[in-house]
Amino acid sequence: MQLSTRTEKDATIITVEAERIDAAVAIRFKDLMRDTAEGCTGRIILDLGQVDFIDSSGLGAIVASMKQLGDGQKLELAALNANVDKVFRLTRMDTVFPIHASLGNAVNSHAN
Amino acid sequence: MQTEAGRSLPEQALHRHTKDIRLTFPSSPLSVRRALQTIVADLQELELEERGSVELVLAEVLNNVVEHAYGADERGWISLECATERDGLHFRIRDEGRPMPDDTPPMGAPAPLPEVLDKLPEGGFGWFLIKDLSRDVHYSRLDDVNELTFRIKVDTSPRKN
Numbered sequence: 552m553q554l555s556t557r558t559e560k561d562a563t564i565i566t567v568e569a570e571r572i573d574a575a576v577a578i579r580f581k582d583l584m585r586d587t588a589e590g591c592t593g594r595i596i597l598d599l600g601q602v603d604f605i606d607s608s609g610l611g612a613i614v615a616s617m618k619q620l621g622d623g624q625k626l627e628l629a630a631l632n633a634n635v636d637k638v639f640r641l642t643r644m645d646t647v648f649p650i651h652a653s654l655g656n657a658v659n660s661h662a663n
Numbered sequence: 664m665q666t667e668a669g670r671s672l673p674e675q676a677l678h679r680h681t682k683d684i685r686l687t688f689p690s691s692p693l694s695v696r697r698a699l700q701t702i703v704a705d706l707q708e709l710e711l712e713e714r715g716s717v718e719l720v721l722a723e724v725l726n727n728v729v730e731h732a733y734g735a736d737e738r739g740w741i742s743l744e745c746a747t748e749r750d751g752l753h754f755r756i757r758d759e760g761r762p763m764p765d766d767t768p769p770m771g772a773p774a775p776l777p778e779v780l781d782k783l784p785e786g787g788f789g790w791f792l793i794k795d796l797s798r799d800v801h802y803s804r805l806d807d808v809n810e811l812t813f814r815i816k817v818d819t820s821p822r823k824n
């Protein structure tokens with residue numbers, strides 16, 4: 552599990568370099584997110600394009616990552632595959648996070 | 664880890680076989696991950712979405728065993744059996760960890776989402792997902808063994824191509 556970061560327009564993009572966010576890596580993910588998001592301001596887009604499986608521990612870790620953000624930081628999700636998207640829909644967490652179909656959509660949604 | 668899947672199964676005969684898959688593995692998050700990957704690889708006949716549901720339900724059930732029945736500090740074995748029937752995949756998960764509280768699985772009702780961000784739940788989704796995506800969930804405790812059985816409805820008819 553690794554996270555990579557880059558900035559595009561007004562957003563920080565954090566890409567999850569892993570196929571799974573599951574119980575085996577949930578705590579590590581949460582810790583990495585805290586370290587990575589530190590010092591960012593504004594929109595943080597979590598790019599889940601490489602992730603093809605998430606369980607409730609992984610979901611909890613993403614929720615925890617959002618809760619540990621500082622003032623002025625906002626977490627959005629992008630590029631969820633069908634199985635990952637389903638977990639967010641079933642638990643209604645899709646109503647909590649802005650979810651973008653693709654990274655491009657996410658970056659451009661505040662382009663004005 | 665042992666698997667008997669596929670050994671005695673003729674190809675394209677996923678349907679109407681019983682005891683298609685039988686796995687035994689130690690209680691740890693990484694063993695659970697490997698078991699899931701083995702099972703999903705054995706279920707290539709299923710639609711992608713069905714396979715996703717199977718992997719998710721099994722992940723939740725097995726993570727619960729690792730985290731609650733045994734707990735982080737306890738060693739133990741988990742056994743998983745999967746039989747394919749006309750009405751779906753029938754699973755049986757057994758372990759020798761602690762029994763479920765009150766000898767019954769949690770209700771798995773979704774909690775109402777709070778208005779305040781800080782109150783958002785970070786857990787408790789597992790049983791909700793299990794009950795939402797599976798049928799006939801039944802728990803029993805017999806001679807220090809937990810047994811959870813459930814069914815996941817999938818299309819088990821042979822592929823039409």
